[in-house]
Amino acid sequence: MKLVWLRRDLRSIDNTALNRALESGEPVAALFIATPKQWERHDMAPVQADLLYRRLFELQKELDKYDVPLLYRQCDDFTQSLDLVMDVASELTADHIFVNKEYEINETLRDERAAQLCHDAKIGWSQFDDKCVMTPGTVLNQQGEYFKVFTPFKKAWLKKMSWPTIAKTVSASQRAPLSNMAQQWLWSKDQAFDYPRVDSRDYAVDFDSIRQQLRAFCQQAMDEYHTQRDFPAEDGTSLLSPYLTIGALSPRQCMARLHEETLSRPMSEGATTWLSEVIWREFYQHLVYFEPRLCKGENFHRWANHIHWQHNDDYFQTWCQGRTGYPIVDAAMRQLNHTGWMHNRLRMIVASFLTKDLHIHWHHGERYFMRQLVDGDYASNNGGWQWCASTGCDGQPYFRIFNPTTQSEKFDPTGKFIRRWVPELSELDNKTIHQPWKATQTLNYPKPIVDHKAEREVTLSLYKQAKGNE
Incomplete structure (x- = not known):
């Protein structure tokens, strides 16, 4: 029997590891291992956990069409998952494990250790570039x-x-009988899934x-x-x-x-x-x-290590809650908190605001996003935050600083998006809604927590000093 260890590749179509296992002509089983403590350390959002949880049920139906059972186990972290995958392979008398590569450092180290364990146990190990x-x-x-x-x-x-x-998924040979223990490993609602979940029903999970x-x-x-x-x-x-x-x-x-x-x-x-x-x-x-060091929280540009961040927890919490006094920033953060998703243009605006108006280290924003986003992906999230903070790969110099007011006027000209997420401003006209501090009426809305023009000059000075200390 062949065993396919699924991770961030929860599909039956265009799955290289699954296809290679099926091409063997032998019975195939698929395994997913939940690692809640590892997910917690990686800041997985509960809404993403729910999407993953729901996806497993649909994936089970899809794999069943190819006569491939979906097995499930749970343990704390990647280290424990190595013992589990070897135990499952032993129980199934599987002679080969197939996986698709993941490129982050923890995942890479996990698979290097798994390959060694398979070698020691005389079990085949094949990994593929599929991502x-x-x-x-x-x-x-x-x-x-x-x-x-x-x-x-x-x-x-x-x-x-x-x-x-897209290669067509081939059918497996007739499924080999599963042991009583392996039968208990089949994915079902009775299986433990000990990670917080937030409703992801807005996203379909069937193929x-x-x-x-x-x-x-x-x-x-x-x-x-x-x-x-x-x-x-x-x-x-x-x-x-x-x-x-x-x-x-x-x-x-x-x-x-x-x-x-x-x-x-x-x-x-x-x-x-x-x-x-x-x-x-x-x-x-x-x-x-x-650059594995990116997975360790390091700046891509080493000169950025000299930036003097001015972390203010009150400012950070105000940013998280969408109460900064800048309507487009607040609308974006409320959208994120309510839906688990944020429009890409808004991700750039709020990231620039946190790092270059509030002078708070991008680490804090990066982590908050991962804890909220249904589509939180480490590489893309890290890359996006470092791009906005000008500490990462970018052809533009550090003095690209988004003006939240002009961004708002340009990309939400009628205030439609702001009105949806900041209803306390809904009665303002299309011009004043972007600068509510100019409104003549009393509003249940905060004044801007900082002055963008002044903080822009602070940022230019901080970054210039950091580059000078390179």
Whole structure:
């Protein structure tokens, strides 16, 4: 028997490890191990845990079509998961374990140890690059080094990329009988899942619905993506990121659908822009592969170690609660707290505000996002926060500082998004709603906690000093 150890690849379609196991022609079982203490250390959001939990039930149905049982176990952390996976392999008399690689440092170390345990037990171990369209290490500059800026990475990525085709999942041979103990390991509602969960019902978890969402976006919204994606009041994004995060959908599936939709016509500007977002995801995955220190909370640029952060817990809590006095910042944070998701343009605005208006270390914002986001992915979240804080990979200098008022006026011009999430401002006109401190009426809304113009100058001084101490 072959054993497939599933992690952040919760799909039956376009799953390299699963396909390779099925191609053996022997019976196959799949295993998922919950690690709540590890998830807690990694700041998994309860809403993401619920999405993952619900996805397991649908995945079980999908795998059953291929005669593959889904087994489930729970332990504290990655270290304990190694003993569990070996125990399950022994119980099933599995002679080979198949996995898809993860590139973060804890996950990499876990798999290195697992490979050694399999070698010692004379069990086969096969791991595959499945998480990205282009395998980390295959997109390099002319000196054979990894790219440290996105635009040249994108150009090289596009030059090397060939449009993927999605391999059909083959049927397994007849399922081998499971032992009584293994029968008890089948995923069910009776199994322990000891991690806090927050309702994720706004996100479908069956494959047909996920696929239809991908198709609908590509057919109906993708061509206008470049004009609509920055406006949070509009339904202009794909909302596929939660599925990519838990692996219910692969980036190759996104690419294949994009290719299918543009076969008979030139690729639109919207399609090209959406493709760039897929490549951004790849870029950050490649970075954590080449720079494990990013997974240890280090700044990408070492000069940033000299930035003198001015952490103020009252300011931080006010930011978290959406009570800063800047409407677009507050609306964004309330959206995050209520839904577990935030529009990408807003992620940049609130991150810039925390780091460059409040001068609070990006670590705090990064961690808060992970604890709230249904699509929290370490590489993308870390990359995004360091980009906004100007401590990470970025072709722009550190003096890019978002003005929350002008961003609000530009990307929510009528205040539609603000009115939804900051209803205490709903009666203001379309101009004053972006600067409620200028309103003539009394509002149940705080004054700005800082003056953006003044804090911008503080940031420029702090960063200039840090670079001078490099």
